[in-house]
Amino acid sequence: MITADTVYGAFCDSAAQWPDRPFLNVMPETAQIYDIEAGEISYARALVQVGSYAAQLKSAGYRKGHRVMLLLENRPDYFLWFLACNAIGVSVVPINPDLRAAELSYMINHAEPVLAICIAHRSKELRKAAKSAGVDMAVMEPHGSLPHAQTDMCIAARGGDPEAALLYTSGTTGQPKGCILTNEYFIEAGRWYSAATGICAITTDHERMITPLPIFHMNAMAFSFMAMVAVGGCLTALDRFHPSTWWDSVRRSKSTCLHYLGVMPSMLMGAEPSAQDINHTIRFGFGAGIDPKLHAAFEQRFGFPLSEGWAMTETGAGGTICANREPRVIGKSSIGSPDEKVQARLVDDAGKDSDHGELLVRAAGTDPRKGFFAGYFKNQAATDEAWQGGWFHTGDIVRREADGTMYFVDRKKNVIRRSGENIAAVEVESALAKHPSIKSVAVAAVPDGIRGDEVFACIVPKGAGTSEMAIEITQWCLRQLAYYKAPGYIAFVEELPVTATQKLQRATLKTLANTLLGDPATIDLRHLKKRIKA
Template sequence: MTLTTGLLPELLPELLPGVLDDASVFGRFRRTAGRFPDRPFLAVLPETAQVYGIEPGEISYGAMLEAVEARAALFSQAGYGAGHRVAMLLQNRPDFLINWFALNALGVSVVPINPDLRSAELEYLIGHSEAALVVAIPERVAELAAAAEAAGTGSGSIAHVITPHDLIPAPPRPAANRDAAPDRATECALLYTSGTTGRPKGCVLANDYFLLAGEWYATVGDLCALHVEPAERMLTPLPVFHMNAMAYSVMAMMTVGGSICILDRFHPRSWWASVRGFGATVIHYLGVMPAMLMSAPPSPADRDHKVRFGFGAGVDRTLHAPFEERFGFPLLEAWAMTETGAGAVVIASTEPRKIGTSCFGKPGPEMDIAIRREDGSEAGTDEPGELLVRWAGPDPKRGFFREYLKDAEATAAAWAGGYLNTGDVVSRDADGRFHFIDRKKNVIRRSGENISAVEVEAVLVTHPGVRQVAVAPTPDPVRGDEVVALVVPENPPADEAAARRLAEDIVRFCLSRLAYYKAPGFVAFVSSIPLTSTEKIQRGALKIAVEEAIASGRALDTCAMKKRTA
């Protein structure tokens, strides 16, 4: 059975019996496990098992349900219930899902921890979330215990830190209501934003956020159609402590009775072996992945797989069509945010997808959208503006985050004017399809011209001497801002003269493809670009790196090359 696009909620029970009755993430898993007990739910490939030191193999829905219910019983006996939060640093291991589902069954919210965080960040997260317990891999217990003690100093409420195999201690405070049955409004998770430009904000997400994400994915259809029969097999290398894998990948497979394989991370050399070994029918990707896969020599085995489509964002527009031609399946570009969930998600799953542009599709009727100029007026066709979104039904916030924890001011600002203000600059073409331009805060304003950092990066990265690149502004006394490019070269220049030659070649390359004012006025060669765990540029850290490059004199001045030609 293939689920088709445009399904109305009243048709869902016929295709997915009982789906609208699900009151929680655990409730949906239990229902699906009752329907397909012998189907595989979670697969651990040998390469991932080796990294984590765990057993490879597949875990059926029925076996997973037994493990979850046993774990839930232990948490319940220890006294955990509604009103508690439990933080988890468990990477992409099966233990993450087991503990999440078990705690969700009791109405306990989970706080996923990015393993890249260190002491000060961990102290903030544990303290701000008021986590009653931290469950972590053994290697991080001591560090987390120190962070928990520092966070609890003065509050008298220090969270315990345990591994998934330790006895569960009693919580430092009683549950608000242990007899309350979780429902769609119950808090399910607290996901923190990246915090690249300030303190991370904690997005409070209810069960409905996750359930609706699964329902959306199960019914979006067209090129993104999922099957109930035969069962889907989804492979993702994305971190399950972020919304893509946690809300979309896991919830989609749980909703349609599919199997999910979560790699420890993306391994370009073994990627296709993993795809074939798992028998993946759907893959999730980040923008950097197609570029890395395309850099490998073509092989007769390039189309030796079962993948029907990829779901992701940020593919290099110059590589989009060549990738699909070479590997034989579409890469479906999508847009969403942690704050929007499935309340506002767009995907280019219908033709024309306008490959080679930044098109991410046409919004569905469930979304109410505005594109606003800086003065607040509505932008015209092909005119850039900030994307504002809300649910089109009676509850405009349905499927969205509930609030930023302990930050009513930021929550109100995000919803100013009755829409979620996304901070993304987009345009709408004559066909009603949307095109991503950049984050509003990443737009460089030079001599009255708005320059998209993402657009410049997309061009510079195609230069044969550039491995990675990130673009940011530096203050200019005449022009307001000037464009700076931090470049990780394919081969580091041997000396200053070689660096100058490469920098000028990169700028000439850019000038041949973009308006003169968009080309870098400064180029600095670096060993690495500051990235998040999902391979996105850390714009806050990038700004500091640019300031340091300019102040130290390491940035080569190429401003004289930027001359108006028309």
């Protein structure tokens, strides 16, 4: 059990107890992609490196109240710099490397960081984005010379539990919101995992976890990382998910547990069955979004259970719900039932309790926000709205059966969930609306057998809509937004479903998009959605 009150403190405690144990493991394939050293990094060795980074930061004038951006992809240095910043009270701002110039400028302007630690080939782009944002942010490449802090840019310390990270997540109102994550947020994530029972139980007996998920998201950064810190375990973070080599990585990493998103089981089940399918040391997988039709077949084929759970960046461990206790309901999108530390309600559109409605959660006990985010940075109104009535409103529709088991149904919020990334429809619409060939546009989610959701754009064009125009619009969008936000499908329509007051009818739009998905005139652009190399 973690007793420290900071991320760095928890790491130091584990390093003192298990100095010779492996802390981080870099697979050869990941090392080759990143051109870094492969192999294991012990707790003792990591502690020395973290201490060196912290000393450099302190000497250069960085202090509590500063924010440092981290654009390091899934390199182990990400965790070491995070710990070093935490050691001196500096908050980190994780950057999704798929973001484009305008998105980076927005984040820099909003977060007001004083420094970015960035992989070499993105440093020029970050400097340009900072200049565009009007923020005097220094940019340092890993192992480069650390520039001195501009102390006059220091953000005033926010009282109480200090901020450990500012993590941006897509919402329903356009630009991403900055979620303030405190030390308590990370500590509670580690405590939740280390105290979990049932099939997700982990021990202090040399646990090893593998994840291909981005460490700039809360799943890997808070849960995977803090779980291993809590029990003196070893974390293997791959650069990303590679279906063809996944099981080789799992076997060679000697992992005992793994984290997944629904896209992963779908791809793995598409491979030819092999006698090697059960040749691994995995006891369980923890994740969300598996195709219900594949759930039982996956467990039978690969020989371990997948524990489906529910959480958001905002809820952290304070509102996590997980189907980790037997008997589990398999193949029906069950997220289990809340444990004794979580209170949950389902409410209908009138706000009345129901067995089918929006999920509301809070922590049990005297502090209903324990383990949750501390709020949206520079957006108290959105924070108050999310916590209306003393409950966190998740925007997810859930149904509950008589035994208390909950099942995920859909999203009430206008958010598209593609391969684990939350995409705000309004953000995509705002970007597309700037294209000179578009008169009006609306975006909705349509189902995708591999990625969960895909982005579908209904466009009223200026003039005749053609496949060439659709391709040009998508290529243009790929230069404005992260690749996964671009339309996977475009349908040119004469008008959008709006009310008499010209308000977009989202429910009607969703039905329209799903109908148009099978229309031969709809243009499939998914092949264009590829990561753009800087």
